[in-house]
Structures are given as C-alpha cells and as structure tokens.
Amino acid sequence: MTNGVPYETAWQNYQTGSSDPVQFDDSSKESLLKQFHPDYQTNTTTTLQIGANQGDVCQRQLAQVLQSNSLIDEVDLAGASIVDTDVLIIGGGGAGCAAALVATENDARVILTTKLRLGDCNTVMAEGGLQASVGVDDTPQQHFEDTLRAGYFKADRKLVSQMVMDGPDVVRWLIQLGMQFDQESEDPFASLSLKRAGGTSAPRILSFRDYTGLEMMRVLREAVTYRPGIEVWRSKPVVELLSNEFGHCAGAAVYDMRHRKLMLVRAHAVILATGGIGRMHLNAFPTSNHFGATGDGLVLAYRLGAKLRELDSFQYHPTGVSYPRHLAGSLVSEAARSAGATLLNGLGERFVDELQPRDVVAASIIRECEEGRGIDWDGQVGVWLDTPRLEQQRPGILQRFGSLRHLAHKCGHDPAEKPFLVYPTLHYQNGGVVIQRNGSTSVPGLFCAGEVTGGIHGRNRLMGNALLEIMSFGWRAGVAAAGLRHNAPHRRLTIEHVHKWQRELTLAGLPLDNHGPQLYPDYANFNLRAHIAGEI
Amino acid sequence: MDHEPITIDVEGRSVTASPGRSIIEAVWEAGHVHVQGVGCLGGVCGSCRAIIRRADSTEVKMVLACETLIEAGMQVTFVPFLERLSDHPYQIDSFKDTWQLVSQVNQTFPEAAHCRHCGGCDSACPKGIKVERGVNLAVEGQLGAAGDIFETCIMCNLCSHICPEFIDPNHLGLLVRRVVPSLVVRPFNLMQRLNQLERGELYFDYEAPEASTEERD
Incomplete structure (x- = not known):
C-alpha cells in the first residue's frame, strides 16, 4: 500500500473542501470488487481437501481450522x-x-x-x-x-x-x-x-x-x-x-x-x-x-x-476506526452514513455514493488508499468519515449517536469538530x-x-x-x-466421527497436530491441553 | 510520542507493555493467559470490570478494562463474574394491570425503598449513570423518568455488587424500562402491518422480475 496523503496536507484539503458536485460511475462495480475487495483476491483462498465441501473454494485461514484435528481424544x-x-x-x-x-x-x-x-x-x-x-x-x-x-x-x-x-x-x-x-x-x-x-x-x-x-x-x-x-x-x-x-x-x-x-x-x-x-x-x-x-x-x-x-x-464493514492504532477495527455505525455523513479522501473529495451496499463502499475505500489518495496518520491509513459537516447540516444530530460520540471520545476528538479516520474492518461471515x-x-x-x-x-x-x-x-x-424432545434417548455418546475425520486427514496428507476449534483468539495465550493440565 | 514500555501491577504480577494499550491488551502483550472477563472489547457488554488505583491517586475506581489505557504504576484487580447473592426474578408478562404497575414494581424490588442514599452505586458505575436518582424515581412511581436514567446501562452489575441494601439497581432500572413497551407501546405502522399479514393481504411473489436475475442458475 502506498502511504497516501500526509495528515497535515489532508487536513488542509479537508478544511478547504471540494465544491465539485460528484458523479459516481456505477458501471464498474464488478471490476471494482474484483480489483479491491479482499474476497476476490486469489491469494486469499484455497480449495477444501476433505469434508462435505471437498473441492469448494474457501478462505485460506478458515480452511486451516475447518481441516483441523479435534482438541480431544x-x-x-x-x-x-x-x-x-x-x-x-x-x-x-x-x-x-x-x-x-x-x-x-x-x-x-x-x-x-x-x-x-x-x-x-x-x-x-x-x-x-x-x-x-x-x-x-x-x-x-x-x-x-x-x-x-x-x-x-x-x-x-x-x-x-x-x-x-x-x-x-x-x-x-x-x-x-x-x-x-x-x-x-x-x-x-x-x-x-x-x-x-x-x-x-x-x-x-x-x-x-x-x-x-x-x-x-x-x-x-x-x-x-x-x-x-x-x-x-x-x-x-x-x-x-x-x-x-x-x-x-x-x-x-x-x-x-x-x-x-x-x-x-x-x-x-x-x-x-x-x-x-x-x-x-x-x-x-x-x-x-x-x-x-x-x-x-x-x-x-x-x-x-x-x-x-x-x-x-465475508463482509468488511466500510467504516472501522483506523486511528488511533489501538482502536483499529472498532465500528462507526452505518447509521452515520444513513443519516447523511459522507466519505472523503485525502484530497477532500467524495469518491463513492455512501449508501451503496457495504462491499462496494468498502472496496472503494480500499481503492482510494491503495491508489495513494488515502490519509496517512502516523502510519495508519484511511479516509475521512465527515461527521462535522453532518452536524453542520443537521445541528444536534450527533446527540442521537451515543456510541459514536463515545468512540470519538476514546479516539480523543469531538465528532462535531473532527472527522473519523476510517478503513474497512472484518465484520461478518x-x-x-x-x-x-x-x-x-x-x-x-x-x-x-x-x-x-x-x-x-x-x-x-x-x-x-x-x-x-x-x-x-x-x-x-x-x-x-x-419438537425432538420425545425421541428415545441416544444410547451411545461417541466421537466416532472424529476417528473417521482423522483417517480422512491422514489420507489427504493433512497435519494431525493442527487442532481446532480455536476457542479464544491466539493473542489471549490460551491452550486447552495446558489448561487441563493446570499449567496455565 | 513516548514509546517507552509501561509497567503496571495486575493482581500482584508485574505487567509491562507498550503505551497506548488497554489493560486487557497489556495483559495479553505481556504473554499472560486472559480469556474470561473479556467480551465485546468495545465498552458495551460489561464483562471486563476491574478495580484500579492510579499511582498518583488515593481513589479506588471501578472501570472497564477494555477501554482504560495503562499508566505507569497503575494497580489493577479484575472483578470476576459473581453469582448474585440477592435476586429479583420476574416474568415480564406477569405485569398486566397498568394501575398496579408502580406497586408491582416495588413489590418485585422491595429493597429499593430502603435506599440509604450512600451514593455507592453512582461511584461504582463505569458509565457515569445517576443510579441512585433512578432508583429513587422508580420508588416514587416516576417510571418513565427512572427508565430514561438507565438508558445507557450496560448491565455490568457493579452497582448491584456494591449496594448495601441489595437493591440490584440496574435490574430495577431494566424492569422499569421493559414494562413500558411491554404494556403500553403499540406503534401505528407496526400494528397496521401485522393486521395486513393476519388478513393475508400481502401477496408474495417469489418469481417477481425484481427478485430474479438472468445470471441466476
């Protein structure tokens, strides 16, 4: 990714604003998604080798956990x-x-x-x-x-x-x-x-x-x-x-x-x-x-x-916080755009109809940033979500957005004075x-x-x-x-399906020491076997 | 910006992490296992409650560990999920008679009338809610005004833990908020749509041109 417009320049451009009415080109949605949406990048997917979806395309990291071995025996x-x-x-x-x-x-x-x-x-x-x-x-x-x-x-x-x-x-x-x-x-x-x-x-x-x-x-x-x-x-x-x-x-x-x-x-x-x-x-x-x-x-x-x-x-929500770094990914609700907040690049220009579906808006933001029109703030890149002009146009509207104001407070700014720096965030499967x-x-x-x-x-x-x-x-x-509560109780409780799964893993040459599900994110340092053993 | 690592004390352990980290992120960064008492990481679920004391302060504060940034010398203790000692179970559909509403709310939370005005709940609330005022309004019977006070409550239960009269203020606050829609709110547009659906007036066309595309297989 190119770094984009330095923060100070972008802030000048933001304040000047762009007076040109914007025409958005709707004809190229498909190529926009193909070129910039993470789902469509070939290096992010693989083919499942075992299971009911054998042969299907799957996101690479997801494939790794889907084709994992059981946590228990x-x-x-x-x-x-x-x-x-x-x-x-x-x-x-x-x-x-x-x-x-x-x-x-x-x-x-x-x-x-x-x-x-x-x-x-x-x-x-x-x-x-x-x-x-x-x-x-x-x-x-x-x-x-x-x-x-x-x-x-x-x-x-x-x-x-x-x-x-x-x-x-x-x-x-x-x-x-x-x-x-x-x-x-x-x-x-x-x-x-x-x-x-x-x-x-x-x-x-x-x-x-x-x-x-x-x-x-x-x-x-x-x-x-x-x-x-x-x-x-x-x-x-x-x-x-x-x-x-x-x-x-x-x-x-x-x-x-x-x-x-x-x-x-x-x-x-x-x-x-x-x-x-x-x-x-x-x-x-x-x-x-x-x-x-x-x-x-x-x-x-x-x-x-x-x-x-x-x-x-997967859905990448267009407006995750990009700066400060420790809040990266936190969500600014679509309600803001729904109410009329616009997105602006580092040149102070609008670049997409903000009420397009989320994948289109997200891909447009990624395009602006990859082509150098994003804003670079201390290494964090994104575009502006223009809450100050929304407040100017509809005075008092930000009062209704408690979560948005709370997030702005954590980011260290007043949403009526300064826009959020946003970048797409992984939101939904x-x-x-x-x-x-x-x-x-x-x-x-x-x-x-x-x-x-x-x-x-x-x-x-x-x-x-x-x-x-x-x-x-x-x-x-x-x-x-x-409705199934009157069925006869199950006579056997087994993990036979796990044994069958392990045979399939072996036949496909997949590793048996890759265990799942993950239970908690890696960075929380949890390990089930160590926990059972009382080591952590 | 200062990039020197910061050291804090978490339940007797020394935890060193980069500046700008929340308490939870700091614990993870230092390599510790921390998987319970973590929730939304966005300040709305009330899971990551902690008691802190800052280096330069005598005040002990209750905070959410996901949105409190570390400071040198800060002391932290997490508040685990506590089984509630007092409890006020109710079924919302048992509230039927609006004339009896205030007395039924007070019967469900009888301790609320015993508020000592100690302000403990207010100081415990990480969201700055005027909890005590909300409790008092509910007892007086001003259910609407009481409910408004609890509008941003995240149900972290800290006010319930600290209350010496076992009032369970946040649960009382939620009850007075719930009875209003449950008993009173009947929005016009929703009622109209439900009536249309009941009378079978809305024809549904699976194959409408707008519901199909030539690319469809």
Whole structure:
C-alpha cells in the first residue's frame, strides 16, 4: 500500500473542501470488487481437501481450522460426567437466547452453554438496527428483493422469504419482551421511526438510538436468566460435538473452565448459535467483532459432516476506526452514513455514493488508499468519515449517536469538530452452515441459527438483516429442536466421527497436530491441553 | 510520542507493555493467559470490570478494562463474574394491570425503598449513570423518568455488587424500562402491518422480475 496523503496536507484539503458536485460511475462495480475487495483476491483462498465441501473454494485461514484435528481424544471422555437435557444451545448471543426462550415455551428443558458469559456476543455490539418492513410505503416483497439483490442473488429464497415475513412478528415479540424502539414521537401509538440502509428501496431500519443491539441483548439476557426451564452455563466452551451410532448429533463435549474438566451433555437436539469469525482476523484485517468470534461452530459442524456454503465471502464493514492504532477495527455505525455523513479522501473529495451496499463502499475505500489518495496518520491509513459537516447540516444530530460520540471520545476528538479516520474492518461471515427453514442441517439432531449459518445473505449482507435473522431463525430452530424432545434417548455418546475425520486427514496428507476449534483468539495465550493440565 | 514500555501491577504480577494499550491488551502483550472477563472489547457488554488505583491517586475506581489505557504504576484487580447473592426474578408478562404497575414494581424490588442514599452505586458505575436518582424515581412511581436514567446501562452489575441494601439497581432500572413497551407501546405502522399479514393481504411473489436475475442458475 502506498502511504497516501500526509495528515497535515489532508487536513488542509479537508478544511478547504471540494465544491465539485460528484458523479459516481456505477458501471464498474464488478471490476471494482474484483480489483479491491479482499474476497476476490486469489491469494486469499484455497480449495477444501476433505469434508462435505471437498473441492469448494474457501478462505485460506478458515480452511486451516475447518481441516483441523479435534482438541480431544477418546481418552479424554473416560470418566467425564454425563448431563441430560432436551435441547443444548451453544452460544449466548441473540440467536441462542431467542432459541432458548422459544424452546422452553414449547416445553423443552434447555441448557444454554457459552464459553464466556451470557450476552458476550456480537448482538450486544450491533449499533445500526433491525430490518422489518413495517413502513406504509414498504412491503415484505421489497425487503425480499432488496436482500436478494444485495447478496448478488446467491441467497436461498425460501430462507429469505420466511425471514422477511417473520419481520413484523419479531418486532412485536421484542416489544412484548420489553425492548424499546425509537418512535416518531413520545406518543406510545406513534409509528416506529424508520431509517434507510445502504442498498435498499425503502426506509426499513428500526433502531434504538445507536445501540440497538445493547437494548435487545439486555432484554433477552434478563428474560433468559429469569425463565424457568433454562439452565445457563458460562465459561464452558464446547470442544467437540458428540455423535450416536448412526452419526447423528447426540450432544456435545463441554469444557468446564473453572473445574478444568470435560463433561458430556446428551441432548435430543443441539442448536449451534456460535456466531462469526471476526477474531480470526482473516487476511490480517482488524475486526469489529467481540472476543469470542473465533468460528468454533463452523469447525464443529463441518467435522460432524454438515455442509457449509459461501466460505469465501465475508463482509468488511466500510467504516472501522483506523486511528488511533489501538482502536483499529472498532465500528462507526452505518447509521452515520444513513443519516447523511459522507466519505472523503485525502484530497477532500467524495469518491463513492455512501449508501451503496457495504462491499462496494468498502472496496472503494480500499481503492482510494491503495491508489495513494488515502490519509496517512502516523502510519495508519484511511479516509475521512465527515461527521462535522453532518452536524453542520443537521445541528444536534450527533446527540442521537451515543456510541459514536463515545468512540470519538476514546479516539480523543469531538465528532462535531473532527472527522473519523476510517478503513474497512472484518465484520461478518456471509456464509456458513447450510440450513432448512427450521434451522435443521444435513446432520440429524443438529440445528443452527444466526451468523454461523449461510444462505440468508448470499454474498453480501444488508445492514439490519443480522438482528432480524438471529430472532427469526432462533425461533424456528427453538421450535424444531423442542419438537425432538420425545425421541428415545441416544444410547451411545461417541466421537466416532472424529476417528473417521482423522483417517480422512491422514489420507489427504493433512497435519494431525493442527487442532481446532480455536476457542479464544491466539493473542489471549490460551491452550486447552495446558489448561487441563493446570499449567496455565 | 513516548514509546517507552509501561509497567503496571495486575493482581500482584508485574505487567509491562507498550503505551497506548488497554489493560486487557497489556495483559495479553505481556504473554499472560486472559480469556474470561473479556467480551465485546468495545465498552458495551460489561464483562471486563476491574478495580484500579492510579499511582498518583488515593481513589479506588471501578472501570472497564477494555477501554482504560495503562499508566505507569497503575494497580489493577479484575472483578470476576459473581453469582448474585440477592435476586429479583420476574416474568415480564406477569405485569398486566397498568394501575398496579408502580406497586408491582416495588413489590418485585422491595429493597429499593430502603435506599440509604450512600451514593455507592453512582461511584461504582463505569458509565457515569445517576443510579441512585433512578432508583429513587422508580420508588416514587416516576417510571418513565427512572427508565430514561438507565438508558445507557450496560448491565455490568457493579452497582448491584456494591449496594448495601441489595437493591440490584440496574435490574430495577431494566424492569422499569421493559414494562413500558411491554404494556403500553403499540406503534401505528407496526400494528397496521401485522393486521395486513393476519388478513393475508400481502401477496408474495417469489418469481417477481425484481427478485430474479438472468445470471441466476
């Protein structure tokens, strides 16, 4: 990367501003993505050699963990205690909580296990909002079409149509649980305020300030904590799924961090709601994701035989903080651009329609920086997100953006006086485990919901569809999983699928000493074997 | 800029890291294992609570370790997740009668009326929320005003841990915020859309021209 325009010069250019009206060339989106979006760079992908997606293109770092060996072996299971439940939910974010609440409403006993605490997840960090077509000038049909178009028509239509039709019901359910949304006035009957997301045909974003996810998660967390029938386990990562004699999912091997021992959970159904992969820092990008987003669910599901999709497609959110360095990757919500904030390069010029889909905006920023028009601030490169002019045009608007102001404060500036320096940040895994409408996978007994799944967003996600997805598919998976509670208990709890997997690894010449899932990011210095042995 | 490493004390261990690091990043950089009590790393999940004392200060402060930068001589102790001693379980759908709302809230959190006005909750809050005022307003029955005070609460539970009357202020704050939408808010545009869906008035066309592309296989 060329270093770009030095900070002082760029700041002069910013203050002068460019008076030229900007015309954006929309014809070259495809070549823009091919040339600058990280997904399309050939050196970032490889081909999977084993598993249900053998022969498919996959991001290189992801392929390495997907084709990893188990963290445990037969000997580790000996003497482990067994706990029985109807539904085991893995992951304490929005999808896991929605699934847990609905499963208990359907009379299932639930254990929800998380490697951190309940609510340590990406949901709590979602700032922008939730898409649901409630506007007078909007329909679920338009929501369906916008979602498909943004995902380059690669999404699964039956999943998308179900999700958009669930949208209004999801909002009703959340309001009944006690979640607040911004409304047009203080009147309790006032319409929900609607904002427009990039790449959509109508205003459809429902939000609460610019911390919608925090509002959603604190309500869900409280509801789950107080709901009889849900047992919440914290500090208990799942290290392997368990299979029965037919290869169906029969439960999971869970590591108890506090007591340093493995335990086995036998369940009629398992719901993986483990979220995304940001903390794998694909292609050396910073991330907006929470600490636990290490892609564990993908690894566990793939080893048990589940089919995955779009393993080479990730969302880089256009506006991650670039300076200061220690905050790199922290997110400035799309709500800022949605409200009218523009992006400017080091010459003080706009270079893209800021409300294009995220992949286009991100690729445009990377183009500006690679071609030397970015701003170089003490070695950190990016473009301006122009909050001061937004405030000038709409005085008082930044008051509504608490998260944005808090982030600016941490960066050491006043967002009404100085723009943010931003660069794309690894934000979302577009693909994931292939599911049916009820969240079921190609492995009987295994369900998935939320970011760990694929098929809803195609190759690019719209703002606001993630918060809708986790509720819609969390519900669906919760109902379907609870429906299996009358099945006969699994007679055998094994890791036979791991032995088969090890044979495949060996035949393909892949290393056996590469273990996964990762559980925690490398830089946190965790090692499961050392932890079990009491060495760390 | 000064690039000299900074040394802090974390639970009796000496931790040396580059300047500009948060407490958590410093612990990692020094090679220590630290995987619990870490969450969003963005200041909204309340997971990484810590008690600190700065070198030049007698004050003991509660902070979030993900957004507190290290300073030479700083002493740090992490606050682990604590099982709650007092608890106020409720089901939101048990709040049905709006005339009984204030008394039902007070019955659910009976200790709230015993507030000693010690200000402990205010000093514990890493987000600067006027917790005590919020509790007092809720007891008076000013539920809307009380709820507004807790709008930016991240549910870190530090105020609940410190309260000598076991009020659980942040959970009380969340309850008074939850009852409003649950019982009262019925937005016009949402209601209209739900009615349309119930009456089956929204026709859905999977194969609409706008939903397809020639590239589609």
